[in-house]
Amino acid sequence: MAKGEAKARTHRTRAVPEPAFVQLLTPEGDRVEHPDYAVDFTDDEYRSLYHDLVVVRRLDAEATALQRQGELGIWASLLGQEAAQVGSGRALRPQDMAFPTYREHGVLYCRGIDPIMPLGLFRGVDQGGWDPNEFKFNLYTIVIGAQTLHATGYAMGITKDGKVGSDDGEAVIAYFGDGATSQGDVNEAFIWASVFNAPVVFFCQNNQYAISEPLERQTRVPLYHRASGFGFPGLRVDGNDVLACYAVTRKALDDARHGQGPSLIEAYTYRMGAHTTSDDPTRYRIASEVEAWQTKDPIKRLRAFLEKQGMAKADYFDAIDEEARIAAVELRERVLSMPDPDPMTIFEHVYPNGSPELDQQKEQFANYLASFEGSGH
Secondary structure (H helix, E strand, O other): OOHHHHHHHHHHOOOOOOOOOEOOEOOOOOEOOOOOOOOOOOHHHHHHHHHHHHHHHHHHHHHHHHHHOOOOOOOOOOOOOHHHHHHHHHHOOOOOEEEOOOOOHHHHHHOOOOOHHHHHHHHOOOOOOOOHHHHOEOOOOOOOOHHHHHHHHHHHHHHHOOOOOOOOOOOEEEEEEOHHHHOHHHHHHHHHHHHOOOOEEEEEEEOOEEOOEEHHHOOOOOHHHHHHHHOOOEEEEEOOOHHHHHHHHHHHHHHHHOOOOOEEEEEEOOOOOOOOOOOOHHHOOOHHHHHHHHOOOHHHHHHHHHHHOOOOOHHHHHHHHHHHHHHHHHHHHHHHOOOOOOHHHHHOOOOOOOOHHHHHHHHHHHHHHHOOOOOOO
């Protein structure tokens, strides 16, 4: 047996016990009570959550298809993590600020940003340039874990500006994955947030794999336990339960805005697809593991709940599916119609007032492009 095969077999035979976490909705779609967390939604609000889950998944699937067809350079799918993102994204209040990785398409959707925006980044025609201040949602961060430091610094600034300590105070949320917890940036962010009592919620989407490494190669204890070592609370939530994700995140953010400092939420979920479209997950996990997690699908469980409660019937679900299909078609058409950028625009917005070195580089590049004129290239 080859060394690589032995390693893969070790990963594939692991037995992970069911963890203890905050849960309000079982995989079968039944409501359960929790002593500390609850939601009080209207029927329309429950249906709206289902709408967001379905649309976000369909748009994500379309982006994956576009990459497979050569229309995007790469794509990081959120398949399986919709509840963690929509639940936490909906829990944000308008004044709160979010710092994403490169996979938070569901949170982006909940913040009212046009879904086309990140696709320009992954198509290579722009820098994903939405206005972070307008939407209270920072630009995607590719460097693993770096956004946790950005979020902590922003949260420290909120405190210095006197925007903490009331119902209308501000709070910050930083998204990252289980693999990022091994990065120094994340641990540094924990230290600074704790020492300065920063109003930031660290939201870890534990999707069980840091690219190809399973969770047990990242940590010997549950991730949420790490918070206690830095002096702030942590808890684990069922990351496939959109109701629990909402309730837990809303309370953590409200605690932060009232001056109670940072906290860590571990959303225990599963990445159903590849880490990115450059990844082949069949090399490090087996089909039975994926099939086991499919029974916990966040959309299926919310649909089951709506059906059991008589809040929606087949025609409603069909209408949502059709709306999602139309949104995906429109997204595809808009991606394909994106114009290629003028190569010279790469020099724009590097410095607010330019620089002699940049001007020299710009002139050299312009001469280089001019050398191809009339050559047919």
